Ligand code: ADP
């Protein structure tokens with residue numbers, strides 16, 4: 001038996017480890033299980049190159065919790081260690097790793113970096129009073145026993161051990177006893193070890209398969225294997241069917257009952273290593289509540305589900321996995337975001353996603369159009385936030401009109417250019433944010449032969465701003481932002497049949513009856529059969545307010561301003577002449593109020609008490 005002192009320069013490392021990783025104690029299990037898995041795959045490798053002789057038997061890792069003894073054992077039948085190797089790998093290598101880790105992050109913000117790799121074997125002291133190693137090398141010879149009680153002193157001696165491999169025995173500390181609960185262990189194994197490449201056993205499971213007719217069902221007890229050692233992303237895409245991708249999706253998110261829309265299999269080996277599968281999910285209305293996230297793995301070991309910086313922002317709504325040994329895991333988030341390799345990975349993923357969308361669009365346009373409604377938020381968000389993606393999206397971003405017809409922007413420009421170019425040669429795209437609420441305006445535009453897009457996502461203001469600013473002599477106007485003749489200004493204007501004095505007089509009448517704070521009364525010479533009163537809200541004002549509501553952009557200062565509208569009066573309509581010529585003040589008031597209410601009604605602006613009164617008055621007039 002030998003007793004020694006671990007070579008420490010930092011006075012007592014263990015209390016620091018304990019305190020330091022306070023928030024993330026649970027990673028100890030991931031570290032120990034992945035060491036055990038490493039021991040198995042190393043042995044497999046040695047055997048394959050002829051350095052380990054004989055039958056390997058099935059390689060396996062097992063987790064054993066003993067509540068009475070308060071121990072948690074991580075057992076593997078991998079390559080094992082001799083006493084010399086324990087001295088070298090545990091006392092020197094592992095320790096120097098741990099020491100370096102603590103030094104590096106001693107006075108930095110803890111939480112951001114923790115949970116990522118770097119501490120390894122010694123993380124076991126976060127939950128243990130004492131840790132023991134029992135190991136026997138595949139090379140034979142005596143077994144090794146190492147024991148340490150969370151101080152720099154350790155014991156190392158030779159023992160008899162029959163079976164190859166290593167048992168790491170943790171004597172769980174009083175404040176960490178919940179790590180002995182089956183439920184807790186299962187949860188952690190499921191989170192961190194679900195796709196490790198060697199089978200991992202935790203207890204047994206009992207099943208009762210349906211028996212044949214007339215026979216009694218018999219319980220079958222078998223090993224409970226908690227992982228899938230060869231998940232879909234590690235396989236070659238050519239060997240996988242659509243159904244395989246869907247079933248892997250269900251494996252990743254067992255609580256999600258909706259199939260994904262499509263997947264992207266990533267497979268890069270130069271200039272960095274990256275594999276993975278990304279899914280376009282069917283997004284729920286409330287994206288904030290989205291629970292399923294992209295999971296980041298390192299050689300099949302789960303690391304985190306916060307992938308900011310690693311995938312472009314707009315793709316963080318996707319689901320799936322990314323596995324890369326090249327993403328530095330033991331560093332802080334801000335470092336990650338400035339890392340060169342990570343930037344390359346992010347832009348590669350952005351490009352891959354764009355390629356896939358283009359491919360889907362080209363291969364099966366109808367199928368792609370059918371999915372548009374579900375994917376447009378992600379794509380539009382990408383167009384606004386990612387310059388490269390904006391350029392690429394030209395090939396697959398769709399614009400859908402109120403009748404459900406889809407077109408790319410270039411196709412659409414072609415389609416409308418004959419009728420919707422104004423007198424200055426600018427192409428005017430009309431859109432509606434709500435088919436029902438703006439029905440009247442849409443009908444008037446259509447009657448003129450115009451096309452109207454349906455643009456109803458919350459971020460549309462930002463998107464239009466972006467497209468317009470690309471400077472292609474194009475502008476977007478919502479159908480209700482002006483009267484139909486003014487939406488697209490053409491040569492030649494109708495003249496008013498009201499004289500200036502008559503107009504001033506009618507204006508005074510009207511202003512005395514409407515809310516002047518909210519409505520500016522304007523006159524316009526329109527067709528005599530066009531609506532007499534119409535309410536519009538300028539595109540600029542409304543868009544700025546909308547943009548300010550969804551954040552960012554130049555709309556900030558507009559958010560606080562009250563809504564203001566134009567009440568546009570058609571000076572050529574007979575009703576306006578009736579108002580002008582009506583001598584009785586009460587009758588004139590009724591005419592104005594009724595027309596004003598109708599105009600507000602068609603813009604959803606007549607609400608509450610005023611709406612109730614309007615309905616009541618209308619019935620009274622019928623009686
Ligand atoms: P890392 O895994 O990054 O090398 P660790 O601190 O986790 O660092 O482990 C240190 C070393 O201890 C490993 O590199 C390995 O040589 C050895 N080791 C740890 N656990 C085992 C095990 N179960 N079987 C064999 N060797 C092990």
Ligand code: MG
Pocket residue numbers: 031034035120121
């Ligand atoms: Mg390790």
